[in-house]
């Protein structure tokens with residue numbers, strides 16, 4: 001079910017014409033469909049329901065889209081939160097997500113971040129090195145608390161995705177090598193202030209095949225057996241996120257959440273562990289578009305340049321990962337054209353696509369980049385002293401501004417410089 005549809009010749013998000021939003025708040029603006037988010041949250045929870053021991057916890061990866069109102073919506077839809085900084089932890093709490101539904105991941109948690117999350121409460125820390133476990137032990141002991149934790153295992157499995165979003169090979173910074181796991185668990189079990197009951201894995205993002213995930217989960221299953229055999233009481237397996245989303249015709253079609261859930265059930269059948277999941281993109285990717293206006297059309301050597309008012313600072317994915325985003329006119333003319341779509345930023349990399357056949361549009365027309373709800377606004381920045389794009393949430397035939405356009409002056413520096 002696509003909640004971005006043409007109605008009477010104009011692209012709508014649910015019941016709201018995108019033209020209405022552009023007229024009211026300007027462009028570029030991220031527009032999210034609440035119905036799509038609700039649906040994806042429900043589909044993911046249903047896909048893994050009943051798997052493992054006890055109810056699975058689907059902890060939404062906040063980094064994908066940390067807007068406060070998006071988080072509140074997803075929390076209300078039953079999701080917990082996977083956070084990677086104290087900023088994300090605070091936002092998840094402020095959005096009403098209960099502490100026992102929050103996992104804290106990330107390769108560089110500071111002692112200060114650990115201390116605040118531990119005293120505020122959380123489900124567990126996903127610890128990425130023995131050094132981090134020692135610091136967590138010291139933080140917990142100083143508070144007289146016990147920190148629940150699991151190690152993130154690096155299974156050395158290639159995820160078959162873009163190198164810059166691959167996280168589970170020996171050459172990546174993430175997790176502890178599987179070969180070190182038994183020694184690290186044995187040491188951690190002996191440290192004060194740690195309750196070591198978890199194990200976790202996350203091998204990358206936008207995966208379009210289940211095979212690498214299955215290989216990683218098999219590795220986790222083997223380790224659970226080995227760790228229990230040496231006396232570690234493993235009760236929780238966090239299988240991370242990473243399932244890819246469809247980007248449209250001609251792009252790799254990832255398996256759906258149902259197929260993922262079936263694979264998980266099969267692989268984890270004998271584990272007797274509570275399962276956690278950390279989907280990000282799956283929940284919000286196709287719930288959002290970036291709405292932008294054509295500033296100018298300029299002749300080019302092979303194809304004309306369609307210069308739009310969104311730049312790489314607003315949507316970095318094409319520049320960072322050569323990512324493909326479907327581009328559609330908000331009011332399609334019925335004719336096509338081959339164009340290069342670029343932003344106004346002074347970087348050659350500020351190129352969304354080259355020589356793409358798409359709806360024919362002209363100066364002043366609105367277009368959207370699809371599948372921009374994940375890793376869109378959250379990765380944006382103020383390069384070229386550009387504002388941060390506004391964000392709008394649509395719910396049925398109503399819409400609301402959920403983040404104001406942020407003025408470049410807000411990022412400019414202090415008003416009065418005080419030399420010391």
Ligand SMILES: Cc1ncc(COP(=O)(O)O)c(C=O)c1O
Nearest residue numbers: 061202205241242278279280281
């Ligand atoms: C530890 C961890 N969990 C979950 C995610 C979410 O990934 P995705 O948005 O691909 O589901 C990420 C990002 O890749 C991550 O690093």
Ligand SMILES: N[C@@H](CCCC[NH3+])C(=O)O
Nearest residue numbers: 165205206317321374375
């Ligand atoms: N930012 C990446 C995904 C990173 C996943 C982070 N763990 C993307 O847009 O594809």
